[in-house]
Amino acid sequence: MMSDTRVSSVIQEWANSYPGQAHPHTLxxxxxxxxxxxxxMAYSQSQGLVRGGSDDRMSEQMMGLSYMPYMSSCLSNTLSTGNTNHHQSNANTQQDFSSFLLPTLRAPVNKRSISKDSAEYRLRRERNNVAVRKSRDKARRRILLTQQRAMQLQEENQKLQMRIGQLTQELDTLKHIMSQRHLQGAPDGAAGESSI
Amino acid sequence: MMSDTRVSSVIQEWANSYPGQAHPHTLxxxxxxxxxxxxxMAYSQSQGLVRGGSDDRMSEQMMGLSYMPYMSSCLSNTLSTGNTNHHQSNANTQQDFSSFLLPTLRAPVNKRSISKDSAEYRLRRERNNVAVRKSRDKARRRILLTQQRAMQLQEENQKLQMRIGQLTQELDTLKHIMSQRHLQGAPDGAAGESSI
DNA sequence: CTCCATTGCGCAATTG
DNA sequence: ACAATTGCGCAATGGA
Structure with a gap:
């Protein structure tokens, strides 16, 4: 039938995706x-509070070159990036007084003037973009793995259930034979008789 | 121990998440x-290319839960929305020649000047945002369900394997007893003798 | 063509 | 300071 070896390999991969814990141990x-x-819950309220006040959306980026597929921006990512990021909308609005708002815990020193233009800003953005892509790719892979794992477990499950049916029937037959010979008097002490 | 009834319910939910196929039927x-x-290969460079391959069917059936959290944002937000979206960055720049670049496949005709300001644009954007939130919420739920399903299948799997071990041992014991009584000569035609 | 659903992406806030 | 996550909006695209 289907190769059962494949199952274990995927399960293994899946396990690797969850370093935290996910072992059959204490499942x-x-x-x-x-x-x-x-x-x-992550959703119910993050929206209105976190970003709602600052309202920074708008004028995201390019609109201009958007028509062509992402080829340019994506293939040559990371640095060369002929990417289309031109957007210098209003942006730096709150980091100025953010130092005031924060509970005086070692004020962020001077974080001001990172506004969009600074090469550092672009560098940070680009790095974050890379990280984001990486993270999302990882997430996608993990999801895929989980799906495959679920399917294989289901498949395996069916096989196991068939096997159980087989064994049960065989057992019944055997027991029946034994009873026919009126030798039933000896119930096997070892295996017990757990109900079906 | 754990309620097994809950298992089936989650499985059921999960199944609903995949209307395409996912039934034990012809799995x-x-x-x-x-x-x-x-x-x-998604990460290395697919970003710009992949888009074309995806093909998934799946209707929409609400998945039971709706978006209570969003209701406020969606309903009221749609229009009232205290959002301060005012930005009139130039936008319509290249759709003029985009018709040239595209392989003549029914050029986008005139999609001109829907630029940001138009109420219609905002309306469409807002609708799309709602749709996006909805879609992502659905995806999150589906992922969660798949994970739960995988865990429960694994749990069930272990139980089944234990059961098999049990039955096998019982069967061995019985066979041993029968052979001890030198009555092994009677082959049970019904159950066959499938090896362990 | 319109409308909703999906998806890749970049941004910003948070987290570790 | 730095990468990893996460929610969000935008735009392109797919599918009724």
């Missing part, structure tokens, strides 16, 4: 690998 | 729900 449906625990 | 490991088939 507990109540601890959904954490990492996802907060997924539910 | 085929060779069709990994596609939708994620080409994921490996």
């Amino acid at each position: 507990n449906p109540n601890t959904p690998t954490n990492q996802l625990a907060q997924m539910d | 085929n490991p060779n069709t990994p729900t596609n939708q994620l088939a080409q994921m490996d």
